[in-house]
Amino acid sequence: MESSLYVSLSGQLALQRRLDTIANNVANSTTPGFRAENVTFESVISQTQKTQVAYSSPGDHTFSQRSGPIVHTNNPLDVAVKGNAYLSVNGASGPVYTRDGRMRISAQGDLENMSGQQVLDAGGGPIQINPNRGPIQISGDGTISQKGERVGKIGLFSIPATAKFVRSEGAALVPDVPAEPVVDFVGTGVVQGYIENANVNPVLEMTRLISVTRAFEAMTAAADQSDRKLSDAIKALGTGR
Numbered sequence: 001m002e003s004s005l006y007v008s009l010s011g012q013l014a015l016q017r018r019l020d021t022i023a024n025n026v027a028n029s030t031t032p033g034f035r036a037e038n039v040t041f042e043s044v045i046s047q048t049q050k051t052q053v054a055y056s057s058p059g060d061h062t063f064s065q066r067s068g069p070i071v072h073t074n075n076p077l078d079v080a081v082k083g084n085a086y087l088s089v090n091g092a093s094g095p096v097y098t099r100d101g102r103m104r105i106s107a108q109g110d111l112e113n114m115s116g117q118q119v120l121d122a123g124g125g126p127i128q129i130n131p132n133r134g135p136i137q138i139s140g141d142g143t144i145s146q147k148g149e150r151v152g153k154i155g156l157f158s159i160p161a162t163a164k165f166v167r168s169e170g171a172a173l174v175p176d177v178p179a180e181p182v183v184d185f186v187g188t189g190v191v192q193g194y195i196e197n198a199n200v201n202p203v204l205e206m207t208r209l210i211s212v213t214r215a216f217e218a219m220t221a222a223a224d225q226s227d228r229k230l231s232d233a234i235k236a237l238g239t240g241r
Helices: 004-027 202-239
Strands: 037-040 043-045 054-056 060-063 070-072 079-082 086-091 094-098 103-105 111-113 136-138 143-146 149-153 156-158 165-167 173-175 189-192 194-196
Touching (some): 004 037, 004 202, 060 165, 079 086
Parallel strands (some): 079 194
Antiparallel strands (some): 037 060, 043 054, 070 194, 079 189, 086 094, 094 173, 136 143, 143 149, 165 173
16 A cells, blocks of 8 residues: 555644644734644554554644733733733633733623633632722732722632643633642732733744745645656556556
8 A cells, every 4th residue: 555645644734733723823922821832743653554654643732831921001900920820710611721811890790801701719719899999909919909908819720730731712721630729929929910911922933834834835745746656657557568
């Protein structure tokens, strides 16, 4: 069996996934809290042939945990997360985790993100704010105060470095292991009046895009050449030459 076509096809599929990932990173380079995504591939050795043939694996997605640039907004309901921690919001199927600290107060008094999802405290519960009570102060550990009185606390959560993530709505991620509330705020916390922008490097992503596009074109040319050789062989065998 001609294996070069299948090798080329697996390579094209891998490169297509990488192109999609890079394009998504570039498209979200201005999305607050967005985590840059990368996809890595390994060789898979066929066990069905006499000679070893290496195919590309389906790919493994990883997300950069590098902090993005911090931008001052002067909005008291904006917070930027410091350190290796996440905010939690109530997603469609349970809590999801994000570095997007843009918040607002709903008509019902819920503290929510800009998509209308409730921001959660350390116990996983919603946070109620009375907008008529006065200005809001948010301390470094997430404690929310009005007129000097504590009215709630934004939950900060740590996620193990070994966790694997899947992308949720917007800039949110869902880990495959439980997140734990942060209890030690040395080097970790929030800064009121700031937001964290995406940790995407647009110049680097565009460089990768060019490189992957060229590799895809080369792989396509190799597949076409292999297909022509196979067709020529079939024609030659069919005519008895």
